[in-house]
Amino acid sequence: MKLKRPSISKSSQKLRRDRPGVNTALKLLVVLLMSCGTLTETRAESNRLTLARLHYSGGGDWYNDPSSIPNLLAFLHQQTNIAVADQEARVAPSDAKLFSYPILFMTGHGRIRFSDKDAENLRSHLLHGGFLYADDDYGMDSSFREAMKQVFPDKEWVELPFSHLIYSVLYPFPDGLPKIHEHDPGPPQGLALFEQGRMVVFYSLNTNITDGWADAQVHGDDEEVRLSALKMGANIVVYALIQ
Amino acid sequence: MVQLGVGLCRWLALMISIITVFLLYAGSFYLTPAVRISLVGVFSLTAFISLFCWVLVPLYRLLAQPNSPDLNTIAKKVGRHFNQVDDRLANALQLYQKRTANPENYSLSLIEASLQDVGERLQRRSFRDCIDFVPIRRLGRRVAVVAALAGFLLLLFPSFFSAAAQRLSHPQRDFSPFADLFWQVFPGDCTIIKGQDLPIRIWLSKPEIDSIELLEARSFKSRTIPLQRAVDDTFRYTFLGIEDTLSYAIRAADAQSRAYAVRVLAYPVLRRLQIKIAPPAYSGLAPSLLPENIGDITALRGSRISLSASADKPLQAAEIRFDDTRQSAATNGKTVQTVFTVEKDDRYSLILTDVDSLQTPDPIVYQINCLPDHVPLxxxxxxxxxxxxxxxxxxxxxxxxxxxxxxxxxxxxxxxxxxxxxxxxxxxxxxxxxxxxxxxxxxxxxxxxxxxxxxxxxxxxxxxxxxxxxxxxxxxxxxxxxxxxxxxxxxxSLYELYRDVADEHDDLAGQMVELSSRAEDLQQKMDELTWELYRQPENLDWQKRQQVEELLADQEQLYRDLEQSAQDLQTLQDQLQSNQLVSEETLQKYQALGELMQELLSAELKEAMKELSEAMRSFDPQKMVAALKEMRNNEQELQENLDRLIALMENLRLQKALDQGMTLAKAAQTQQEAIESSVADHAGQMSALQREQAMVADISQQLQDVLQELDRNTEETWNDAHADIHAAAEQMRGERLPEKFQQMKELLANQQTGPFQQQSQQARQTLAQIGEKLSAAKQKTSAQQQQVNMQAMQMLASDLLRLSHRQEDLLQKTQQLTSSDPRATELASEQNDLSAALGRLRQRAQDAAKLQLALHPGSMREMGTAFQNMQTARQFLTERQTQSANGKQAAALAGLNHLLFDLQQQMDQMMQNRGAGGMSFEQFMQQMQQAAQMQQGINQESLALAQGLQQALAQRQAMSRLAESQGRVRKSMQKLSQESTELTGALGDLDQLAEEMGQVENDLRQNRITPEMLEKQNRILSRMLDAQKSLQREDFSRQRQAESGKYYPKASPPALRSEQIDQVHALQQDLLRAKAEGYSKEVLDLIHAYFKLLMQRADEEGR
Structure with a gap:
């Protein structure tokens, strides 16, 4: 079944809050970021959006599912008119290049450890327009929460209602996050941290969305499951861009 | 004065008369106290009135009116008494009295002349002659008469009158009708408490009266009680337990006293008691109501007790008395209410006070049992x-x-x-x-x-x-x-884990050796006993029986010990698996050991023991011999399997040590990398890092010990692998890694991070190389073992097939014989050869099975069964029982064929677990993992070089070294690609991967580290890691197995509140910014209203 290529609808635009100053600044920032390149980007990709995989310390497998981000980017290229790159970027939290990537991504199974510099850099990035999507590939939950407490000591995780825009901005998910893989029984959870009304971190728990983005032969998921995961990934990226 | 005198006389006369009459009356008649009181009252009244009228009034007149009568009246009275005077005195007196005023103007000489005239007439006359003293004399005479008369009577009857006077003077006292009989009754009229006794005491004035009667009158009932005089001269009686009001009187000598009333009062009595217990709220206990009139309380400390009671009469007050305290209670008529709290064990009683101030004399004492709140557990x-x-x-x-x-x-x-x-x-x-x-x-x-x-x-x-x-x-x-x-x-620590596991392994091996020895002893005993019983069955005496019983008991104990050992082996397996101390291959071998152990605990052995036990009960020598033989066969098989287990465990011990070495090398490497990373990031406290470094030094020391032991013990057993192990041990010894790690700890303490990083990287490389050598050794032992297994099984299968054909031929020949055919004996000899051949095969299989776990334990049993069938068939043929022999030959043939089928399946399974080129899946995964680790190390060093952390010369040397390492990884990937096409087919093209590695190798050789090269290295590593993951069929951690997600219905979480998403703050900030823009008031009002709506909407919509 070939999917249509919906563009970001006017209704989605209307859902943005009327904050002309901030929105304009964000757009400019995105444009600026997208127009800046890194040493590792090719010239052709310098203006394109990519997700930066966070290379954290602590021993966890930050590199898990390397085919997941490229597949998501390919899906976004097919289904939307967002100019996306072919490959993911990789950046450490303390790296100054962190600010070049508006959308960060992290996953893994194990331990995450942020140094003070990592936490400070990441916090600054997120407070100034950055967005982080984290997916628990089972096993990183407690370490991740501890690490985020280092970044935002005063913030508490909030579980998003099913009516939140992130579940409907591009594709509808009326029951919230789809459950891609079963590790623990129970429904998935979509948690978020907010700063002045803007979501800065989105964390998917007990579903393993990113496994659904990986190549089919990696986990042996059927097409329906992978499609559901990719659609949700697209929702996350689009929401991060328009909020 | 005359009147006063007259009055006084009259009064005296009257008094004397009245007294005399009253005395006469009182003395003559028995007057009740009421009458006497009346008489006294009349007398008193009369006396007072008469005194007043006759004496006091004239006296008052005399004293108060000294001028009464006046001079004129006296003058007239004198004039009347003296005729010659007549009115002249009165006239003269009037003239004299008016002389001053003299309104008629009489002359003074006239007045004086009249006075003189009267004076002359009254000369020698006395005015006293005018006073009439006759009435006084007359009354005086009367008083004298009356007094004389009274006196006379008094003198005549003194006791009469004195008695009468005494009675009248004590009008209230009861006197005997008779003047000389008096009594005193104690207590007379009284009030007592209901139920009390009332003692009566009576004294009589006449001692000669010895008996009197006590008259008792109660409601509707009266009685007469005779009383006798007591020793104390009184009459005594006690009314016992008076319940009702009564009256009593005394009768003595026809005289009867008045009735004395006894009023009975009752104590207040508690009629109804109701207790309500309200436990403290935290206990969660409901309030309860005790049954009516139950006062003993058992309640939790802190319980509120509501007490309500009712008495049989109205109350004035009520009180609760505890052991130490008191508390008043509210009363209302007959009811009492109060509330108190249970604090401790206590007692209480309810004291009621009625309106007559009577208190409950002996209240019931109730118990209060205070239940403590127990300490939790x-x-x-x-x-x-x-x-x-x-x-x-x-x-x-x-x-x-x-x-x-x-x-x-x-x-x-x-x-x-x-x-x-x-x-x-x-x-x-x-x-x-x-x-x-x-x-x-x-x-x-x-x-x-x-x-x-x-x-x-x-x-x-x-x-x-x-x-x-x-x-x-x-x-x-x-x-x-x-x-x-x-x-x-x-x-x-890893060392402890391995040490514990090694100890348990050795213990288990020791147990096997001991069990094998015991099994051998048992076999010997069984042989001896069986022979004795067979030879002389009639000698089955008590002693023999005792020996059989002991043998059976030993066998049962052996069985129980085997069960325990099987359990210990399972525990060891679990420990090895949960702590990931051995490779999967070694773990599988342990699992197979466990299966073999379970085979030892065979049903046949148990059945044999049971049969022997039954045979003993039957006391049948033949049965006992048969059962002993059967058990002996099972025992032999048991011992053979035990020996096999022992050999396998020894082999596994070395495998385990090899796995231990690999794990220790990897653990040291990983830990060292983490320390390096922390030092590079300036993260973590130096003290913690030093501790970690010390731990790495420990691990490296353990690794050195393990390598030395392996080097020592594998020289003769592992031919190919020993070289690698020896090289690893030598390198470990030469590099002196434990000391180097200790030095690194000192460098950390001295904050010398540069030298530390350098040494750390070198040490990690050394560990990686040692790990490679051990992996290679592992590969070689696995490959060698696989090969030997396969060869042995192939040979066995081939021999079994030949044997099966021969048995089939023999079967056909036997089928052609008739019963009792003499040719059967020839066939018996052939059958004997076949069974001997099978016996040799069996021995060979057992010997081979000691070195590997290739053969399934069930297969050995099949072989044993087939062997027995062949032996039995030979026996039947010897005895020319061709038909019976036929059956056993067929059974033996079926057993051989089944055994062949099993062997073929086992060989197929072994082939499935290998790659087409002969490499097993585990070996492939190990090599992939090893290569990935090497690649990761290369990537990190390249990054470090790119960051220019080393000096130029060192950098060039490092690049050269890295290039060589990359080359090695490339070659191993190429080799993997060649040897395992089946497995790598699923991964894509490993050749391309190797080609990329070649490019990186070139760059490194040319000292060219670019971002593109670094990115290429990252891609290489990602693909290698992906490859491992996609091929991994089994993960030690079950938690990471990814199954498709199931659907869990769930209600949507609640809408977001403004404060959750910090929206209030955001809106406030926006509002402040808007205000700072300097808009007009109207615009600002609009902005305010707008933000207010926004916040309301945000709350409603949950954003």
Missing amino acids: VQIEQPDRDIELPEDQRIAVIFQAQDDYGFSRISLATRVRRADDSEDDEDGPFDFRDLSHAPLDEREFRYQFVLDAQPFELFPKDRLLYYIQVWDNDRISGPKSARSAIFQARFP
């Missing part, structure tokens, strides 16, 4: 002893708690005790974390939670102390707490 059920932390450092804790009324708090207390803490630091503070999800309201529960030790950042040999503490919900005395025992979870 808590116990950790699992783990119920000190344990060693598992690999994921998560402990499932189950504890049970109970309290009589519930809990207010449940906490987990933890404390870390580091390995280098001094022994003096035994006591230290614990950190408490409330278990908020525990069911506080329940009085007894079992709760499970996971204690994750990871946050405590334990190092090997550190201990996590923990216990559970609970507090009950007693709000009266305050919560009481209890705690469980303190348990420890110890983070074992």
Whole structure:
């Protein structure tokens, strides 16, 4: 079944809050970021959006599912008119290049450890327009929460209602996050941290969305499951861009 | 004065008369006190009135009116008495009185002349002659007469009158009708308490009266009680237990006293008592009502007791008396109400006071039993002893708690005790974390939670102390707490884990040796006994029987010990698996050992023991011989399998040591990398890093010991692999890694991070190389073993096939024989050859099975069964029982064919587990993993070089070294690609991967490190890691198995509130910014209204 290529609808635009100053600044920032390149980007990709995989310390497998981000980017290229790159970027939290990537991504199974510099850099990035999507590939939950407490000591995780825009901005998910893989029984959870009304971190728990983005032969998921995961990934990226 | 005199006389006469008459009356008649009182009253009244009228009034006149009568009246009276005077005195007096005023103007000489005239006439006359004293004389005479008369009577009858006078003078006293009989009655009229006794005492004035009668009158009932004089001269009687009002009187000598009234009063009595108990709210107990009139209270401390009671009469007051205190109670008519609180064990009684101030004399004392709120109980059920932390450092804790009324708090207390803490630091503070999800309201529960030790950042040999503490919900005395025992979870060092496992392995091997020896002894005994019984069955005496019983008991004990050993082996397997101490291949071998162990505990052996036991009961020598033979056969098989187990365990011990070496090398490498990373990031405290470095030094020392042991023990057994092991041991010895790691610890202490990084990288490389050598050794032993297994099985299968054909031929020949055919004996000889051949095959299989686990234990049993059938067939043929022989030959042939089929299946299975080029899946995965690790190391070093952390010369040297390492990885990938096309087919093109590696190698050789090269390295590593993951069929951690997600229906979480998303703050900031823009007031009002709406909408929509 070939999917249509919906563009970001006017209704989605209307859902943005009327904050002309901030929105304009964000757009400019995105444009600026997208127009800046890194040493590792090719010239052709310098203006394109990519997700930066966070290379954290602590021993966890930050590199898990390397085919997941490229597949998501390919899906976004097919289904939307967002100019996306072919490959993911990789950046450490303390790296100054962190600010070049508006959308960060992290996953893994194990331990995450942020140094003070990592936490400070990441916090600054997120407070100034950055967005982080984290997916628990089972096993990183407690370490991740501890690490985020280092970044935002005063913030508490909030579980998003099913009516939140992130579940409907591009594709509808009326029951919230789809459950891609079963590790623990129970429904998935979509948690978020907010700063002045803007979501800065989105964390998917007990579903393993990113496994659904990986190549089919990696986990042996059927097409329906992978499609559901990719659609949700697209929702996350689009929401991060328009909020 | 005359009148006064007259009055006085009259009065005296009257008094004397009245007194005399009254005395006569009182003395003549028996007058009741009422009459006497009346008489006295009349007398008194008369006396007073007469005195007043006759005496007092004239006296008053005499004293108050000294001029009465006046001079004129006296003058007239004198004039009347003296005729010659007549009115002249009165006239003269009038003239004289008016002389001053003289309104008629009489002359003074006239007045004086008249006075002179009267004076002359009255000369020698006395005015006293005018006073008439006759009435006084007359009355005086009368008084005298009356007094004389009274006196006369008094003189004549003195006792009469004195008695009468005494009676009249005591009008209230009761006197005997007779003048000389008096009595005194004690107590007379009285009031007593109901139920009391009333003693009566009577005294009579006449001692000669010895008996009197007591007249008792109660309501509707009266009686007469004769009384006799007592020794004290009185008459006594006691009314016992007077319940009702009564009256009594005395009768003596025909005289009867008045009735004396006895009023009976009752004490107030408690008629109804009702107690309500309201336990304290925290207990959750409902209020209760005691049965009516039950006053004993058993209640929880702090309970409010509401007491209501009713008495049989109206009350004035009520009081509760406890042992130490008192408390008044409210009364209302007959009812009493009060409230008090149970504080302790006590007693109380209810004291009622009626309107007559009578109090309950002997109130019932009730008990108060104060139930204490007991201290709660808590116990950790699992783990119920000190344990060693598992690999994921998560402990499932189950504890049970109970309290009589519930809990207010449940906490987990933890404390870390580091390995280098001094022994003096035994006591230290614990950190408490409330278990908020525990069911506080329940009085007894079992709760499970996971204690994750990871946050405590334990190092090997550190201990996590923990216990559970609970507090009950007693709000009266305050919560009481209890705690469980303190348990420890110890983070074992790798060395300890391996040491423990090695000890258990050795113990188990020792057990096998002992069991084998016992089995051999038992066999020997069985042989001897069987022979004796067979030879002389009639000698089955008590002693023989005793021997058989002992033998059976030993066999049963052996069986039980085998079961225990099987359990110990299972425990060892679990430990090896949970701590990932051995490779999967070695673990599978342990599992196969376990299966073999289970085979030892065969049903046939148990059946044989049972048959022997039954044979003993039957006391049949033949049965016993048969049972002994059967058991002996089983015993032999048991012993053979035990020997096989022992040999396999020895082999596994070396495999385990090899796995241990690989694990230690990898662990040291990983740990060292983490330390390096921390030092590079300036993260972590130096003291913690030094500790970690010391741990790495320990691990490297353990690795050195293991390598030396392996080097020593594998020289003769592992031909190919020994070279690699020897090389690794030599390199370890030459590089002196334990000392180097200790030096690195010193460098850290001195903050010399540069030299530290350098040495660390070199040490890691050395460890990686040693790991490679051990992996290579492992590969070689596995490959060698696989090959030997396959060859042995192929040879066995081939020989079995030939044997099967020969047996089939023999079967056909036997089928052609008739019964009792003499040719049967020839065939018997041939059958004997076949069974001997099978016996040799069996021996060969057993010998081979000692070195590997290739042959399934069931196959050996099949072989044994086939052998027995052949032997039996030979016997039948010898005895010319061709038909019976035929059956046994067919059974033997079927057994051989079945055995062949099993062997073929086992060989097929072995082939499936290998790649097409002969490499097993595990070997492939090991090599992939090893290569990936090498690649990761190369990538990190390249990055470090790119960051220019080393000097130029060192950099060039490092690049050269890296290029060589990359080359090695490339070659191993190429080799993997060639040897395992089936497996790599699923991965894509490993050749392309190798080609990319070649490009990187070139760059490194040319000292060219570019971002593109670094990115290429990252891609290479990602693909290698992806490849491992996609091929991994089994993961030790079940938690990481990814199944498709199931659907769990769930309600949407609640809408977001403004404060949750910090929107209020955001809107406020926006509002402030808008205000700062300097808009007009109207615009600002609009902006205010707009933001207000926004916030309301945000709350409603949940954004």
